[in-house]
Amino acid sequence: MGMTITEKILAAHAGKDTVCAGEIIAAKVDIALGNDITAPIAIREFEQLGVDKVFDPTRIALVPDHFCPNKDIKSAQQAKILRDFSAKYGITHYYDVGEMGVEHALLPEQGVVTSGDLVIGADSHTCTYGALGAFSTGVGSTDLAAAIATGEVWLRVPEAIKFVYKGTLQKYVTAKDLILYTIGDIGVDGALYKTMELTGPVIDRLPMSGRLTMANMAIEAGGKNGIIVPDSVTKEFVEPRSERSPRYFTSDPSASYCMVKEYDVTDMELQVAFPHLPENTRPVSQAGDVRIDQVIIGSCTNGLLDDLRLAASVLKGRRVAKGVRLIVIPATQTIYRQAMHEGLFDIFLDAGAAISTPTCGPCLGGHMGILAEGERAVATTNRNFVGRMGHPKSEVYLSGVPVAAASAVTGKISSPAEL
């Protein structure tokens, strides 16, 4: 029996020739990640262990991105815990404000994570790096604490579902629509504990930005990891930037999958996930008349340069509707600078958008765009649970960038075709 790419990466990090689904392994971690919400608990737990050093100060990434730049005194105290810990233990991948970006955009961009890695992060969207052909998964703070101390994590080898995307994407239909459609099809627990291996000619043609978007949302289907077998797109992305040598794993033709899902995307419309679960997807043509108050373009799901370019292409020469707040959040400092140089900021500002420094901010109801009671937002983020972006009686509608930008212009959920 052959192995999937996920099984091969796990076997390689457990010092085994083979592993099989269901097996529990102790695996070596290449990068362990935490942020200003989760790392303070991990650091407290780490200190209870009474060890005097971390397993490897070059393999720990601490990114204060959620409530940073500090939104209030309590968040300032939390961020300081990361800063002090990083100074004490010589953590090389600590990114303070000015270098900081949304963690899952930042680490691939900076070459901190690479193909073939095993990455754990105390953040559920750590699954993003599967786009590079890495095994990466979200864990909690205690797992992070143990990994910071030992460099190891216990993992159950997941069964795998293979997703095959065929056909041709229509104009404005993006990777976000593919993954929203998929979650709508299989449900928020459709890939529970499992690998989502994303394959097919549509994936082969996706740029790295779209691949990151898709792997990012594997957790919204309950997945343990999302993963794409590395190809020339991957190599072009990782090789100029990786600080360690990438390792390219593939899935064997005889690898075992518990399910195979095939989608022909040619007729796929732009998708919107209605409140309050990412699985409540509808084609935008069936959204009805949903008036909105705010639009967020950004996050670890859709805050990359390609996303901002796409937003600008829809917003160019247009104005945000009266009564709607459009907030654009470039995910990293590098993206911010490049978007500025390309003139995207002028387009956003002319349209009446606010441009924010990199932060997760509004996505989890932290800051930089919180919703009042009864307000509705269209967001390119990843979750629309009750109260996710603010008041428990506010609503979040998830979409790709084109729908978000078009909705900002019309003031209701819209396709760019309506402009």
Place this chain on the structure above:
Amino acid sequence: MALQKGTVFRYGRDVNTDIIIPARYMSTQDPKELAKYCMEDIDPEFVKNVKPGDIIVAEENFGCGSSREHAPISIKASGITCIIATFFARIFYRNAVNIGLPVFELPSAVENFRMGDQVEYDLEKGWFKNCRTGSQFQAKPFTPEIKEIFDAGGLIELVKQQTGR
């Protein structure tokens, strides 16, 4: 472990970590402080009524969403001794195990319990009795790896033992 008694807090499916503990309260790591807001957006009565020894019973996919360990921490600090669900989201399950909050996948019990039922139970044995219906439920034993973590009192304690500290 002796028999315990408590009240059941019964919830539906896809109880996510954002409603267990909203991000607006995550500027602290203090379990007692987090417990003040536990379940606020799904059941504002929870914190008013919960007592030590009570349990949560919920349907499919309990704990889906964010990796925030604040969620099981706030539940544990509220006095809840264990959670029964049809099944759990994986990061929540890990987190609960790692902090020593027992979690049982027991679909038949989920069907039987209602909000406010009295439950008699033995955590060590994974045994539960619904005092209203008289029905009894036996959870499957934990895998050896997970039992090892529970027996140690959580992952940090286990790592301490393993590293000889």
